[in-house]
Amino acid sequence: MRDTLDKAPEPLGAEDGKLATASKRRKAGRGVIVALQVATFVMLVAIWQALSVQQILDPFFFSRPSDIALRLWEWLTTGFIWEHLATTLIEAFLAFAIGTVIGVGFGLAFARVDLLAAVFDPYIRILNALPRVILAPIFLLWFGLGIASKVALGVTLVFFVVFFNTYQGVREVDLVILNNARMLQATDHQLLRHVYLPSAMAWIFSSLHTSIGFALVGAVVGEYLGSARGIGYVVAQSEGVFDTTGVFAGLLLTSAVVLCVDLGIERLERYLLRWRPRA
Amino acid sequence: MRAIPAVAFEGVTIRFRAPSGEVHTVARDISFDIAEGTFLAIVGPSGCGKSTLLNAAAGLLFPPAGRVLVFGEALAGINKHATYLFQQDALxxxxxxxxxxxxxxxxxxxxxxxxxxxxxxxxxxxxxxxxxxxxxxxxxxxxxxxxxxxxxxxxxPRILLMDEPFGALDVQTRQIMENELLGLWQETRKTVLFVTHDLEEAIALADKVAVLSAGPARLKGVYEVDLPRPRDVAEIRLNPEFNRLYTRIWADLREEVKRSYDARHP
Incomplete structure (x- = not known):
């Protein structure tokens, strides 16, 4: 990434027509890929539908794509799902935000203060090795059936991903860039703001993709284990009455939400990391 | 009374502990002064510890023996009078x-x-x-x-430290940059410590050339370059005095380059 010293400058401010052929070809390839992705989806759904209509797959256990779509439509039009979706999203967002802030904070501190990292290393490992889902019952006892217990579960998942990536990102700061800033008489605080944090940004962003998923897992699993609201609650209720269509519809909705948020993050990432040469 | 030198190395010895635990001495007992306003080039075989010496002058590392004085004061942190032009991208x-x-x-x-x-x-x-x-x-x-x-x-800054700043550039760009550097320097006459392994570059730019020996580096000699200024790095090479200096310093440097090469290719 940094080995660009001898590379010719990019066509500066070039209009699309002037771009090099390599990138044009890549763009053409992207259209094909999207088409294939859609085709894959359509094919899988069609096979599923056909198998369930032919009763080769028992619709009681596997439901039917058409039923699932119908159920989703019903949820959305009757407004039944909005309350649950909002609850889950709020929980996931809080878990994501809190986990990220704490993760970045601890990551920076541990990377800068060697003693801290050395002393707490085994504890961090132990906590990270712990399957977080088994904390859910404890959080239910501590924080009740409301959103706090779900947020807490999500935070324990998000924190470690962000923490490790921030730690690594700060550790991998280019020594020459760091020394240059020091020679220009940056204070510790300025080094943090101008060098360490931006340098760790790429790492932090790559972890955000994972941690969004984790935030949602925390929320949904928490709801599933005990709540009165949320997608996880809907799935648990459906499961309770052997309504596989409801379970699948809930799953699908969750996936769609993660996908949307992830695309948003990707745009943000592209903007904030625009200083990097495009690979 | 003698003026206080911009930078003074006093018996500077620098050692590193390699990952294997072995201790490497990269510079041994180096002492010399740089008067304010001097453009000093430091040459030596590659890997002889030139950059290490520059880092000591920058306050980026501290010699276990000896000390570096900047305008008469021993360095105890980043050299606040200096900026550093690195060979690598440092932006x-x-x-x-x-x-x-x-x-x-x-x-x-x-x-x-x-x-x-x-x-x-x-x-x-x-x-x-x-x-x-x-x-x-x-x-x-x-x-x-x-x-x-x-x-x-x-x-x-009162002092400019440069570690083969144009080493990664192509020849043409390099000459342009060298001339621009000379132009800027001519206006301000700051103290410059310029590390290079290219003797021609050193003579073309500097007032004085310090030659270091093959590692561990010792000071072999300091040569005055009394070529006229303002200079053009391409034209100055045609000056007969340039050649005379080059031959003289190269005779000294050559041994060291050979020693350093032999040590690494037994």
């Missing part, structure tokens, strides 16, 4: 050209508007007007070097 890749050049003034608590104005002036001075908003990766190697020059001169 913040996540900041625009303007933001990069502004860093020094900002770190010295200059108000933002004033720093920005000053930075624009320097960007124009190094010939990059119109590129203020570009990111470093959008510039050529030579342009990035100009940004680095502006970044280090804008704070008006």
């Amino acid at each position: 913040l890749p996540w900041r625009s050209v303007l933001d990069n050049v502004m860093l020094g003034p900002l770190f010295r608590s200059m108000p933002r508007a004033a720093a920005m104005e000053e930075a624009r002036r320097w960007i124009e001075r190094v010939g990059l007007k119109g590129f203020e908003d570009r990111f470093p990766h959008q510039l050529s190697g030579g342009m990035r070097k100009r940004v680095a020059v502006a970044q280090s001169w804008i704070v008006n």
Whole structure:
């Protein structure tokens, strides 16, 4: 990434027509890929539908794509799902935000203060090795059936991903860039703001993709284990009455939400990391 | 009374512990002074510890024996009188050209508007007007070097440390940059410590050339370069005095280069 010293400058401010052929070809390839992705989806759904209509797959256990779509439509039009979706999203967002802030904070501190990292290393490992889902019952006892217990579960998942990536990102700061800033008489605080944090940004962003998923897992699993609201609650209720269509519809909705948020993050990432040469 | 030298090495010895636990001495008992306003080139075989010596003058590392005096005071941290031009890219890749050049003034608590104005002036001075908003990766190697020059001169340091700053540039760009450096230097006559392994570059640029021996580095000799200024790095090479100096210093340096080469290719 940094080995660009001898590379010719990019066509500066070039209009699309002037771009090099390599990138044009890549763009053409992207259209094909999207088409294939859609085709894959359509094919899988069609096979599923056909198998369930032919009763080769028992619709009681596997439901039917058409039923699932119908159920989703019903949820959305009757407004039944909005309350649950909002609850889950709020929980996931809080878990994501809190986990990220704490993760970045601890990551920076541990990377800068060697003693801290050395002393707490085994504890961090132990906590990270712990399957977080088994904390859910404890959080239910501590924080009740409301959103706090779900947020807490999500935070324990998000924190470690962000923490490790921030730690690594700060550790991998280019020594020459760091020394240059020091020679220009940056204070510790300025080094943090101008060098360490931006340098760790790429790492932090790559972890955000994972941690969004984790935030949602925390929320949904928490709801599933005990709540009165949320997608996880809907799935648990459906499961309770052997309504596989409801379970699948809930799953699908969750996936769609993660996908949307992830695309948003990707745009943000592209903007904030625009200083990097495009690979 | 003798004037206080800008930089003085006093019996500087530098050792490193290799990952294997072995202790390497990279520089041994080096003592010499650089008077203020002198352009000093430090040459020596590659890997002899030239850069290490420069880092000691920068306050980026501390010698276990001996000390470095800057304007008569022993260094005890980053050398606040100096800026450093690195061989590698040292610009913040996540900041625009303007933001990069502004860093020094900002770190010295200059108000933002004033720093920005000053930075624009320097960007124009190094010939990059119109590129203020570009990111470093959008510039050529030579342009990035100009940004680095502006970044280090804008704070008006009394001492400039340069570690083969143009080593990674192609020959033409390099000559242009060398001439521009001389032009800037001519106006301000700052103290320069310029590390290079290229003897021609050293003679063309400097007032004095210090020759270091093969590792562990010792000072072999300091040569006066009494070539006329202002100079053009291409033309000066045609000067008969240039050749005379080159032959004399090379006779000294050559042994060391051979020793260093033999040591690494037994």
